Amino acid sequence: MSKPVEQLVGNIVFIIFIAITLIGAVMAVGLKSIFHNALSLALALFGTAGIFIFLRSEFVALIQVLIYAGAISIAIIFAIMLSPALSIKLQKRKLTKFLGASSISALIFVSFVWIFNKTPWNVSNNPDVGDYSLVHLGETLITKYAFAFELISIVLLVSVLGALVIASEKEKAPTQE
């Protein structure tokens, strides 16, 4: 494939992934039903995985689909569906709260974009130079950055144990019969 055609196709696919991500994110906070929110979150996370492929991080994209779009979304959906009262809650929204929240988030967005345009990032001239391979990632993770590896192991162990302890019922819950 010639270079301009490749660029054009790449741009189109990139814009599609950006649209999936942003539409999913807006629906994840905008829709009223909490179940639809969880499904839209999975959509947004899937779009983000596509963005990661454009950043040449295929492994992280794979992990994103497996853990985020797979496990985390399913955990949230399980929690919603296993407790019927969580899913049928209607929310009334106050206009003042909406205006406050939207103005604060718009202010944050505008200031971020302003900072990005102000800052002279020392962008690399040829970003394709460098070892993107999974072998290099694995070797770096368990040699030079072994502390991050050990830390996340302990965090995961403690959080799983803590979740079990918190969620276990001490007294008998009222049964639904």
Added chain:
Amino acid sequence: MYNDLNVYLILSAALFSIGIFGVLMRRSLIGVLIATELILNAANINFLAFSRFMDVDKALGSIYSIFVIGLAAGEVAVGLSIILTIYRKFKTINIEKMNQLKG
């Protein structure tokens, strides 16, 4: 377009702002948890974009992203169990009704 750092930065800023809006706006605890996931994703996009376009070890961005994804998994596990416990105790997950710690 996909070789421009600014596009990724603006995309992650948009995701972050949507997440902040959700945290401020939602009243159900699960909605707040979902919005927090969006914020963590914006951080991931930033890590990977900077590691792609700057002169650093290319494994660094991936390592930090995996770290953040692991943290998010732990956060969801603990958050959902706290939400279920709160629901069992108070019979609601509306965050405006939970003001026992206000004193």
